[in-house]
Amino acid sequence: MKSDDQNLAEVDRRLLAMLREDSRQPVTKLAADLGLSRANVYARLSRLEQDGVIQGYTVRLGSDYDRRQIRAQVMIKVQLKLAKVTEEELAAIAELSALHAISGEYDLIALIEAETVAELNALIDRIGALEGVERTTSSILLATKILR
Missing domain, CATH: 1.10.10.10 (Winged helix-like DNA-binding domain superfamily/Winged helix DNA-binding domain)
Known part of the structure; x- marks a missing residue:
């Protein structure tokens, strides 16, 4: 800009x-x-x-479909030497909607979604098994209070 x-x-x-x-x-x-x-x-x-203020246009999911999704945030501690590879592997996961670099004990927060608790659990396990992931901590999102 x-x-x-x-x-x-x-x-x-x-x-x-x-x-x-x-x-x-x-x-x-x-x-x-x-x-x-x-x-x-x-x-x-x-x-x-x-000017880069608008970078693209997107879809907002319908409320009925959206309510059926189970979402979680997964905080991820990454081995520094493998950070780039880990980010690329995370980017390839279709159920991942966002990946943020953060400060503090963890390095990344991934926002993920699935249709069932079993699928969400398998997805969290899949993320934890990626090369370069030292540990994860997950929180299931119960309700969205504000979304802009």
Whole structure:
């Protein structure tokens, strides 16, 4: 992002909030809701993409499907010499939705999901068995209070 673009205009913040809510909204609806022309919205979207503010568009799962998923965060302690290999192996796991580097006793937090407790348990075991993983600590997510 360019240094002069660090502070987004209020209208850009509103546009981003609308896209977070539904990234498939037609530009005509975005323009009408923002009180802008379609050309202005297209230009803003293009600039936000070009500046790296928007890197892509995604899918938000339906609440019925989402409620059926069992999620966990897995804190992972990694052998330093094998950190890159371990991260690549973790990236190949389809059930992993996010991987964060953290400070403290553990090195990584993986967010994973499965449809059953047995599948989640097997997935946690699979992560623990990866080369370079020294130990893991897992917490099952019981409810999502806020998701932005």
